[in-house]
Amino acid sequence: MTSQQTTLGEDATTAEELAEGQREISIAEFFEKNKHMLGFDSGARGLVTAVKEAVDNALDATEEAGFRPDIYVEIREVGDYYRLVVEDNGPGITKEQLPKVFGKLLYGSRFHAREQTRGQQGIGISAAVLYSQLTSGKPAKVTSRTQGSADAEYFELIIDTDTNEPEIQAERTTSWDRSHGTRIELEMEANMRARAQLHDYIKHTAVVNPHARIELREPGLDEPLKFERATDQLPAETKEIRPHPHGVELGTLIKMLGATDSYSVSGFMQGEFTRVGKKTADSVIANFRDRHFGRELGWPARNGAPSADVEADIEEALRDAISNKGADATDTFAERVANSLTERERTSYTQLVDIVGTVADEVGTETGKTFGTTVRENAVAAAWAELTQFGTDEEGDEFDRLTPTLHELVDDATSTRKDDAAVHGLAERLAQRFAGDDEPNRMRFTLSELKTLVDEAGDATEEYDDETFGDTARENIVESLWERMVTVPDEPPNVDEIAGDRDTASELLEAMRETDILAPPTDCLAPITEDLVEAGLRKEFDADFYAAATRDAEVHGGDPFVVEAGIAYGGEIEAGGTIQLMRFANRVPLVYQRGACATTNVVKRIGWRNYGLDQPGGSGMPSGPAVLSIHVASTNVPFTSESKDALASVPEIEDEIELAIREAARELKSYLNKRRSMAKRREKQDVLGRILPQMADKVAEVTGREHPNIEGAMARIMNNVGVDRERDGETVRLSVENHSDRGESLEITEIVSAEPGDLPDGVDAIEMDDEWFLNWNPDVDSGETIELEYSLPTDADADATVDGVDDEKLTVNA
Numbered sequence: 131m132t133s134q135q136t137t138l139g140e141d142a143t144t145a146e147e148l149a150e151g152q153r154e155i156s157i158a159e160f161f162e163k164n165k166h167m168l169g170f171d172s173g174a175r176g177l178v179t180a181v182k183e184a185v186d187n188a189l190d191a192t193e194e195a196g197f198r199p200d201i202y203v204e205i206r207e208v209g210d211y212y213r214l215v216v217e218d219n220g221p222g223i224t225k226e227q228l229p230k231v232f233g234k235l236l237y238g239s240r241f242h243a244r245e246q247t248r249g250q251q252g253i254g255i256s257a258a259v260l261y262s263q264l265t266s267g268k269p270a271k272v273t274s275r276t277q278g279s280a281d282a283e284y285f286e287l288i289i290d291t292d293t294n295e296p297e298i299q300a301e302r303t304t305s306w307d308r309s310h311g312t313r314i315e316l317e318m319e320a321n322m323r324a325r326a327q328l329h330d331y332i333k334h335t336a337v338v339n340p341h342a343r344i345e346l347r348e349p350g351l352d353e354p355l356k357f358e359r360a361t362d363q364l365p366a367e368t369k370e371i372r373p374h375p376h377g378v379e380l381g382t383l384i385k386m387l388g389a390t391d392s393y394s395v396s397g398f399m400q401g402e403f404t405r406v407g408k409k410t411a412d413s414v415i416a417n418f419r420d421r422h423f424g425r426e427l428g429w430p431a432r433n434g435a436p437s438a439d440v441e442a443d444i445e446e447a448l449r450d451a452i453s454n455k456g457a458d459a460t461d462t463f464a465e466r467v468a469n470s471l472t473e474r475e476r477t478s479y480t481q482l483v484d485i486v487g488t489v490a491d492e493v494g495t496e497t498g499k500t501f502g503t504t505v506r507e508n509a510v511a512a513a514w515a516e517l518t519q520f521g522t523d524e525e526g527d528e529f530d531r532l533t534p535t536l537h538e539l540v541d542d543a544t545s546t547r548k549d550d551a552a553v554h555g556l557a558e559r560l561a562q563r564f565a566g567d568d569e570p571n572r573m574r575f576t577l578s579e580l581k582t583l584v585d586e587a588g589d590a591t592e593e594y595d596d597e598t599f600g601d602t603a604r605e606n607i608v609e610s611l612w613e614r615m616v617t618v619p620d621e622p623p624n625v626d627e628i629a630g631d632r633d634t635a636s637e638l639l640e641a642m643r644e645t646d647i648l649a650p651p652t653d654c655l656a657p658i659t660e661d662l663v664e665a666g667l668r669k670e671f672d673a674d675f676y677a678a679a680t681r682d683a684e685v686h687g688g689d690p691f692v693v694e695a696g697i698a699y700g701g702e703i704e705a706g707g708t709i710q711l712m713r714f715a716n717r718v719p720l721v722y723q724r725g726a727c728a729t730t731n732v733v734k735r736i737g738w739r740n741y742g743l744d745q746p747g748g749s750g751m752p753s754g755p756a757v758l759s760i761h762v763a764s765t766n767v768p769f770t771s772e773s774k775d776a777l778a779s780v781p782e783i784e785d786e787i788e789l790a791i792r793e794a795a796r797e798l799k800s801y802l803n804k805r806r807s808m809a810k811r812r813e814k815q816d817v818l819g820r821i822l823p824q825m826a827d828k829v830a831e832v833t834g835r836e837h838p839n840i841e842g843a844m845a846r847i848m849n850n851v852g853v854d855r856e857r858d859g860e861t862v863r864l865s866v867e868n869h870s871d872r873g874e875s876l877e878i879t880e881i882v883s884a885e886p887g888d889l890p891d892g893v894d895a896i897e898m899d900d901e902w903f904l905n906w907n908p909d910v911d912s913g914e915t916i917e918l919e920y921s922l923p924t925d926a927d928a929d930a931t932v933d934g935v936d937d938e939k940l941t942v943n944a
């Protein structure tokens with residue numbers, strides 16, 4: 131014992147004394163001490179979190195019941211406290227469930243459901259109740275009315291933190307003007323310092339939930355903040371899905387194996403998992419067999435045989451092994467088995483047993499002789515020895531059918547030229563290990579057994595033959611051997627056996643993970659969709675440009691997810707500083723911990739200069755008048771903590787976020803590029819507009835001739851589409867000259883103040899309030915000129931509007 135331990139030992143506490151102080155900690159007690167984990171770390175933040183939890187639940191409940199959400203939020207100062215009321219028109223909560231929903235942490239309907247919902251853990255609203263009772267000492271007051279019931283139920287309750295059970299302080303039926311829904315009233319110590327975050331949360335909730343009507347009253351607002359419904363369309367209904375084989379953990383798998391009614395692995399796989407039909411179940415079982423039983427090595431009949439006539443040798447060995455069947459039956463049997471083996475590329479032990487069995491049955495039927503079990507076993511042993519003989523016989527002759535095959539395989543699998551003697555040495559050592567002493571030696575190995583054998587043989591070769599066989603060479607050898615080996619047909623253990631044995635369950639899990647399985651279905655997800663992402667941005671931001679992208683569904687840890695991104699640029703969006711980033715998870719705005727969020731990391735790592743935005747230093751948040759919104763929808767959103775403020779860094783999700791952003795950003799880039807080139811064009815045209823008349827004056831002055839006609843020159847110089855009018859008496863001629871390098875389709879509306887005549891076919895004049903509208907839609911090829919001619923009284927006015935070509939590429943003198 132060290133001196134320090136002696137000293138410590140003097141007043142050390144005994145295990146018994148320690149035990150007296152040890153007791154179970156209730157989940158409610160835990161969160162009482164760790165409020166920050168749930169987003170209740172301060173009065174300001176606590177109020178926002180309580181609003182968020184109640185509104186998220188209200189939206190989940192109303193949508194799930196198929197009602198268009200109508201949500202009312204009120205915050206009022208009451209003495210030293212703030213009172214929060216949230217009302218919804220959802221389905222209500224039954225009298226039996228209500229106390230648990232609000233008075234028990236970790237109680238909810240969503241934790242076990244694989245479906246896209248805002249709520250996930252069953253903590254949110256009860257944590258708000260806990261926070262309110264801890265800070266104000268007041269109970270939560272809940273009113274709820276289920277559809278069709280005459281009255282509403284009213285409860286006052288708190289959470290007993292020792293037991294994590296609701297303690298009901300008052301309970302009665304009451305009347306309520308809503309025909310169904312839930313109302314919760316919480317009093318808490320709070321302040322409005324996080325007003326900006328509260329407004330952001332409500333406003334952004336409205337952006338991504340255009341089907342909801344939300345009203346917020348709070349002390350700082352003279353008028354309530356109202357967000358009217360922009361669509362009657364509820365988000366697509368989501369379906370719950372079974373777990374995906376790639377997403378379960380070992381503990382869950384063992385639990386599922388214990389609970390299932392299925393007997394066979396195939397039934398279990400097909401019944402309990404999504405995307406598993408008969409074929410996929412078979413692939414999982416094949417992989418499971420490989421792990422559980424190992425695979426068998428197969429051997430060619432011809433390779434390495436000492437005699438040229440392999441077939442004859444095998445026949446002879448078989449004849450020697452069989453007695454009492456008569457010459458005919460014995461010969462036929464031996465010939466057929468030998469022939470079958472020599473025709474095959476390789477044969478494994480189990481395959482050989484099958485071949486012998488089939489031939490024995492056939493020859494038995496044909497000749498009337500019975501080929502019993504012993505005869506078959508002897509035949510298998512004899513033929514197997516012919517395929518795999520290794521060693522030295524009594525006369526000192528070597529029998530080695532394995533080394534030549536392995537030599538070839540090792541040679542192929544090792545890329546760098548190895549010394550041939552060393553390759554031979556390794557092949558021989560492997561052969562030695564494969565030959566083994568088992569009786570019968572079926573040469574059955576699991577992948578890890580195979581690795582060990584290759585390693586042993588490799589180490590020995592390095593030691594004795596002075597040649598290195600590095601990791602890559604060894605892996606390649608193992609891989610080629612494993613690929614050549616065959617899956618055995620043995621019945622896999624049944625569900626009960628697997629459930630009772632952790633190692634076997636782990637083999638099944640590995641097999642599930644390794645099998646290629648279709649991604650989970652996505653009808654459990656309801657993305658906002660590209661159009662609505664853009665519509666949401668248009669509703670809230672007056673910008674010059676909008677783009678949105680919704681990616682296809684992907685999977686992380688067995689849970690499907692979809693990422694969407696939207697960009698609004700320019701217009702009224704503030705230009706100073708970095709862009710605004712809006713983050714959403716399952717349609718819930720994330721307002722805190724932006725810096726810790728995977729979305730922020732991804733935005734920062736993108737090179738925004740490539741997309742036309744400023745990015746000081748080439749990395750980090752870009753700057754400019756832009757809003758970027760990112761939505762991740764999943765049956766299991768990975769948050770960094772229970773307060774659900776930030777997305778955790780899951781590589782699969784980050785990759786999709788990046789691709790979604792880049793998709794929308796590419797549109798922004800082409801918009802900005804075009805805008806830049808248009809601005810340049812405008813500048814050039816402005817200059818030309820000033821210079822051309824001056825040049826015309828000069829030319830006229832110098833040459834003493836008339837002013838040259840500069841109309842049309844501008845269009846030619848700028849490679850524009852020029853639209854010119856000529857009037858000759860009553861004849862009006864509109865000509866369109868395309869100087870650009872591509873064909874253009876124009877929409878020209880000519881408005882005239884008197885009735886036009888002599889209109890060409892296809893051009894009509896429509897009269898409205900003493901004005902005539904002529905619509906002309908010419909397609910003009912590059913370099914082509916097209917004319918519209920008609921007649922008009924000389925004193926009538928005419929004016930043309932041209933659409934279909936950017937203003938900057940158009941020169942109109944008409």
Ligand SMILES: Nc1ncnc2c1ncn2[C@@H]1O[C@H](COP(=O)(O)OP(=O)(O)OP(=O)(O)O)[C@@H](O)[C@H]1O
Nearest residue numbers: 187191231238239249250251252253254255256312
């Ligand atoms: N306004 C409501 N109307 C109907 N049911 C509700 C309402 N609020 C909550 N519930 C029910 O109570 C359960 C518990 O809600 P709670 O907020 O504690 O957890 P959650 O929303 O499931 O998950 P999270 O902890 O992630 O918010 C919900 O799963 C839902 O079944």
